[in-house]
Structure formats: structure tokens, C-alpha cells
Amino acid sequence: MKKNLFLITMMLVLPTLMIGCATTGDLQKVQAEQKMIDAKADQALKDAQAAKTAADAAKVKADETSARAESAIKAAEEREKAAVEREKVAEEKAKKAEAAFEKSMKK
Amino acid sequence: MSRISDRSLSCNWLRLAALCIFIFSLSACAAMKSVRETTGPFPGRHETEIERNKFAVARGEDVIGRLAVIRLEKGDTLPDIARHFSLGINAISAANPGVDVWVPEAGERILLPLSFILPDTPRKGIVVNLATMRLFQYKEDGTSLSVTTYPVGVGTNERPTPTGQMHVARKAVRPTWHVPASIAEDHRKKGDDLPAAVPPGPENPLGEYALYLSKSGYLIHGTNKPASIGLTATNGCLRLYPENVKTLFDDTPVKTPVLIVNQPYLIGQRDGVLYLEAHTPPEESAAHETEILYRRLRTIEKKAARALDWKKVKEVQAEARGIPVPIFELRQGSEKEVAKPVEVEHPETLYGKPEIPALRLQAWYVLAADVPDMIEAQRIAAIINHQGPQIPARVFQKSDSYRVIAGPFNDGSEAKKAAKRLKIDLEIDGIVIEPFKNG
Structure with a gap:
């Protein structure tokens, strides 16, 4: 009976010990893997942040460029408008001068 | 041995000569190409002179003269080119749309409309086409017919030149202008009192020669405003360039028939x-x-x-x-x-182009305009220069503007008179500039 009890105990204790040992190893492995993943995640996060920062910077730049382009277009339009206006004024002045000339040619 | 070396030497010479001929022919091709390129879009002949007034009229033909092209030089104006080639300002402007009359670009090519279709009338005496502002004088010599043509200035819409058949009633050299009451009134309104009669001289708008038409009050005459030829600027008379009216006067006997038509x-x-x-x-x-x-x-x-x-x-x-x-x-x-x-080819000098006398420190001047635009200043100066009688004017460049200075004038009264004319004729408020004081 004692023998049987010992055998049963051994049968229970040994696998338990063995399971315990396996769990520790596994845990260490998992922890190591976790650390690696963590490190990778950190790297990925850093990369992502860097990418986001770069994207933000690019967006800011793009926005700035677009704003500058817009203002350049507006300025060009203004200049064109002013040039047309100047041309119109010059044309009107030329017409006025011509009319005055024709009038001056009468007796 | 020497014969062999002689032959090889002569062979070399031949090769050299052939090479020279080849190179020369290549350069000749290049030269021909440059000639073709310079003729540009008007590939006609180059000529120094072109007929502008007198033409033979072939039987059954209605078109006379040739079109021509001239390259403008710096300082040219269309009225100067027009006068030199006996064209009116209307004709040269219409033939060259878009070209600035007073400040055209140097190097610009201008079409000279020196080809005309004769009006649809009997080819006898004088025929004037109001629409084209040209006078045609027909001469028959035996079997051949010739025509002499001149540009004219005609009446305004308010005082148009009458159309119809008439004749030259009488002629006068250095005519006196008896100012019609309506014209005197117009001038009086502008603050310009005219005398009852203007004697011959630079102030006389009839110029040096006049042909009085049978329709009372209407004349063919010269002008003291040559830039008005080709404009509707008269009170119904027909004006010619001074050099043209002299020829017409000499060639036209009294009683010559005159037919005035309007054929656009x-x-x-x-x-x-x-x-x-x-x-x-x-x-x-x-x-x-x-x-x-x-x-x-x-x-x-x-x-x-x-x-x-x-x-x-x-x-x-x-x-x-x-x-x-x-x-x-x-x-x-x-x-x-x-x-x-x-x-x-552009002539060395354009006939009748207004000359501007040299500046003198002791002279009087009139500041006619101070404007920021160079072209505007040049236009004003050109218009002042083409007044009749001429008022000399030039452009002075300042740091931020362009000034139009009229003069030189010999004394204050001359300068004030010019300033008054600028005001009455061109609505320019001129400022009289006194001369430098000695010492």
C-alpha cells in the first residue's frame, strides 16, 4: 500500500514538477519573445511617429506650398488685372489724345 | 620619276581646288538662304523709289499702282510716312490695323497702300471720292490716259463736303481766308477770337494755293495742317498736302469739271x-x-x-x-x-517731317506734360509736333517720369501763344518756362 501510495505520489509529483519546469521555460521564452516584440513595437512606434512627423511636416509643407501657390496665382491675377487696367487706361488715353488731335486739325 | 611626282603633285592641286569650290558653293548657299530670309513675309522686290501720284491707265483696266512695304525707323510716325508717300492718315491707318499711329515700333513693317481702284465715274477732269479721301485728275494725251492722284482731307459729319458735278470757277495764289461767321463763332466759344480775314502766311488754313469751286463756299486748297490730310476735319472744303496742291494748281485750268462722289x-x-x-x-x-x-x-x-x-x-x-x-x-x-x-527702302529723310530745333538756354519753353509713361509722353510730343503751324516738342526723361517740353521759343509772348494754342486745340494746361538769367 505504501509502495502504491509512493508510486501514485511520484506519478502525480513528477508530472507536476515536469509541468512546472516546462512552464518556467516557456514563460522565459515567452518573456524573451515579448521583449523582442516590445522592442520591435517600440521601433515600429518610433518609425511610425517619425513617419507621422515626416508626413505632418510634408503636409505642412504641401499646405504652405499650396497656400503660396494660391497667393502667387492671386498675385498673378491681380497683376494681370492691373496690367489689363493699365492697358485700358493707356488705350483710353491714346484714344483721348487722338480725338484731341483730330479736333485740333480743324480750321 | 620626276614625271610621276609631277602628276601626283598636280593631282593634289586638283583635289585642293575641288575642295575649295565645294566649300565656296556651300557658303554661297548660306548667303542665298540669308537673302531669302530677309525678304520675310513680303517677298517682293527691293526698290528705292515707288510711283505714288502719276499712273498710266490701261484701256479696260481699273486698278492702278502697286502695294509696297517699308521698315520703320526709330522716331517715325505714321503721319510722316503717309506724307512722304503721298498717302492720307486714314489710308495708312486702315492698311495697318493695330499699329500705333504716333509711336510705332522701330523695325515694324508697314504696308503702303499705293494701289487704288479708280472710282466708278467717267474718267474726265477731277474726280474726288470722299469715302477713300482721294482726288483723281485725269489727263488724256491722244490715245493714252493718265491719272494723277492725291490724298485729301474732307468735311466733317456736321459740315460735310457736297457731292455732285461742279467745276473750277477760279484759282488764287496765296489766298486770303475770309472767316465764315459759323467758324468764327465756334472759335469764339473756345476763347479764340479770329479776325474777319486771315492774310496769307503760316496762320492761313488755306495754304498757298486755292481752286474755288462753282458750288459757292467750297474750295480745293492747301493747308497749314498737313497732318490733317486723310481726316474728316474741314468745313466742307477739300484739303491737300502743300506739295500736292501746288502741282494740282499748275495742272488744272479754270472750268475743269469736278465730280465729287462717295464710293466706299x-x-x-x-x-x-x-x-x-x-x-x-x-x-x-x-x-x-x-x-x-x-x-x-x-x-x-x-x-x-x-x-x-x-x-x-x-x-x-x-x-x-x-x-x-x-x-x-x-x-x-x-x-x-x-x-x-x-x-x-526707308528714305534718308521723310519729306515734310517736322524738325525740332536745337535746345537753347536763353530760349523760352512750355512744360506740356509730366507723365509716368514713356509712350504716352512720346505720343503727346508727336501730336504737338504735328500741329499746324508746328509747335516743336520733345521728351525729357526724369528719374520717375517723362516730361514733354515744347519749344524753344524766342520770347515770352511766343511761349504764351504756344501755351494758349495747346490749351485751345489740345486741352493741355502748359506751364511757361522762363529762360536762364545771365550772371
């Missing part, structure tokens, strides 16, 4: 080609004139039994450049007879 659309033929010359008709008669033109063209179309290019006709009408444009082959294959414009 002229059609005529030369060398089997039908030409159309279109001038802008007055708005009120445009539809009527177009109807007359189309009726005549339809008759020609019917007679030729071939369709006319009506699109082209309408184009010529719309452009109204006042030059004869070929529109129809009356004789098949005759279109190649159409002459290209000739290129005329």
Missing part, C-alpha cells in the same frame, strides 16, 4: 483679275452700299457663269483695309498675275 466699295479689274477695295462706309448708308456692291458682283458672277467666293468678299468688306484685294479670276489662271508688294 470699289470693284475693278487688272490683268484678268477682279479686285475689291473696301473702306468703312458711314453707318447710316452701310446697308445701302452693301446692297449696291452685291448687285454689281452678282451681275459679274452671272456673266462669268462661275461662282464668286462670297466668304472672301465679306472678309474684305469686314476688314475694310482700303487696299485692292483679288477676289475673282475673270480669265482662268490669271490669279498668278497678282503682284506681290514691293519692299521700299
